[in-house]
Amino acid sequence: MTRRRILSIVFLSIVLIPITAILYHRLVAAISSLGKSSIAHMATPSSPPVIVVGAGLAGLSAAYSALQAGAPAVRLLERAPKPGGNSIKASSGINGAPTRFQNAAKHGVDESFWDDTVRSAGTRLHASSVAEAVRSHRQGLISTLTGRSASAIDFLVDLGVDLSVVAQLGGHSKPRTHRGAGKTPPGAAIITTLLNKLKEQHADRFELLTGAEVTKLITEEERVTGVEYRTTTATTTTTTTDAAANATTTTTTTHTLHGPVVFTTGGFGGDTHGLLAKYRPDLAGLPSTNDPRPGAHSLLSAAGARLVDMESVQIHPTGFVDPASPGARVKFLAAELLRGEGGVLLHKGKRFVNELETRERVSEEVMKLPSLEEGGLRQWDVQMVLDPGAAEAAAGHVGFYLWKGLLRKTKVKDLDETTRQTLLEYAAVVRGETKDPFGRVAFGRWKLGLEGGTGPEEDAEVCIGRVTPIVHFTMGGAVFNERAQVLASEMGDEEKPIPGLWAAGEITGGIHGDNRLGGSSLLECVVFGRIAGEQAANAALERGKLG
Known part of the structure; x- marks a missing residue:
């Protein structure tokens, strides 16, 4: 080897190796700074998005949890013109126990939330005719709801929601219903905060589409693989200088979207002449707090889901x-x-x-x-x-x-x-x-x-x-389990989860029985919404690995 060539090799070693090392460390640091969810997205580019149907609190909680768990993307479909559903109207607060905001010195440590919820469930849990397997299923859901309630409060507070004021509502043995000290009602405060965090933290992977009504769950070999939904656009054609005479036409377009599905469309309290008339004709003529929209339960039934407590x-x-x-x-x-x-x-x-x-x-x-x-x-x-x-x-x-x-x-x-x-x-x-x-x-x-x-x-x-x-x-809805999986089996039977389908919020049944405690509707949205989102994200990532 010539002297000149040896000097060249030495020079390259002295100059290039440090540069390469610097670039390598910068690359490692950059990847580390992306966070868990971004790395997962990079590692599984073929993973489908998580599809969330319904943009109330359960849907927003599921969307946020899915993204935190590494879902490459979340598509949130809402049939109404605006997100929030009935959750945004919630005015009393959200239950949690034991939490840092409760006055344990005055009221003692709150260990009675499970007992209060079980008692409130009434005959659907306690009647002698209730099978032991059914009772166990209901108690398991209640245990998840109450056992994860404190972490649900922490989750929201860590996002920036004020829940420092605690009140005692009807049916509760202790004060445990949390709300903020300001003038904004708790439902609006929570919804607004979650929406803002989704947009701030996950703008590149989160998409909210309003005016998108899901009309069908797509199934393949008894697995839910996506949804069909429709959107309507209005077009105004100028035919004259008189604006009142201009023609407006509407066009409805059907779309398909593939991925694991989290269903969070709410109950049927506002479906006065539909599901409410079918299951509770005695309540005909009563006003409601809910918007007059049809219940979406038939979509789940068509995919094999069982319904429970619909008369409740x-x-x-x-x-x-x-x-x-x-x-x-x-x-x-x-x-x-x-x-x-x-x-x-x-x-x-x-x-x-x-x-x-x-x-x-x-x-x-x-x-x-x-x-x-x-x-x-x-x-x-x-x-x-x-x-x-x-x-x-x-x-x-x-x-x-x-x-x-x-x-x-x-x-x-x-x-x-x-x-x-x-x-x-x-x-x-x-x-x-x-x-x-x-x-x-x-x-x-x-x-x-x-x-x-x-x-x-x-x-x-x-x-x-x-x-x-x-x-x-409405306490009734789709039968589901503690992992928020929608079941094709009756409550208490051997569980038959429908692959690819989860649910949370008022669309589900089995938790509340005869009566829901005030403050537990927002809670079930957060607790089971988070579970459903995480489970769906894991399914999306696994599907991506399988190609």
Whole structure:
């Protein structure tokens, strides 16, 4: 070897090896900084997207969880013009126990959430006719719901949702329903935060398509492999200078999308003339909190899913009757926290129920009273009264209700004599001088009549609004398991998961039984939405490995 060639090799070694090493370390650092989900996406470029159907809280939770678990992409299909579903309307809060926000020093460590949920499930869990396998299945779902509730709260708080205020709702033995201290209702706060995080953190892998109605689950050899959905576009043709005479045509296009599917389309409470009339004809004519859209349960049934508890429909005892439009079919919910923070219910000026009983029990007591026919609806004339303490504790909600005209302010001295006497008696109960004849033992932030022990102050302002029972939640839906897999088997039978299909939220059945505890609807969306998203992401990645 010549001297010149030896010098050249030495020179290249001195110059190029360090450069190569630097480039290598930079490349390693760059890959490391991408994070787990990006590496998974790079490693399995042929993986299909996770398809989420329904953009309420369950769908958003599933989408976020799927992306965090490494899904290469998530396609979120929502049939409505905007995301949020009925979740965005949720006003009472989300349950969790035990959490850092609960006052353990005052109430003790919360170990009764499972017991309260089991008790609330009623005969569908406890009747002697219930098979042991069915009971075990339901209890397993409840264990997952309650056991993961604290981590669900942590998940949302870590994303930036304020859930620092804790209230006790009807049917609960301790305060465990979390909401924020600000004026934004918890449903809107959670939905907005999740949407923003999806867009900020996963903009390159997350797509939300509104106005996209899924019409079919695609199956191959009993496996769900994707969806068919349709979109509608409107085109305006200018035919004249008169804008009113221009022609508008609509075009409906059918699309197909392949990948594992998470179904989160919600219940059928607003499907008045469809599934609700089919399963609960006795509830015909009641107003609802839900938008009037058809239930999507038939899509799951067509893919082999079994349905359970479809006759189990929750009537919320307090939907506001708007004085400006008393016959409106869709009504605003009078949030359960209004009663939790001390509000009372009156009929002709007198209390008639423990306001902190379960929704089912309170609704039953209201519906024993004489009803009215208004605008084709069956409604009741019950007054909700909030004293200054309860109104202050629920200020974020109360301000909105006052603005909408659903609540009005009036002074104690301007109330009728029967109502004034009722508040006087109630103040004595709150002070501990007498026992409540209806069994109420928690009074929230009620403070009217507590100073000096002389009864309600004449110039104090209370908030009053008319409320009526409304269709609010459907406990029935697709049979599923603790892994959020939709089952082609009856509850309690040997499980037959439908490959490629998961579900979460109100579309599922089996958790709540006869009655859902307030605050557990948002919770089940987060708990089982996260499980479903992670499971679907793993399936997508596995499918990518198989090509």
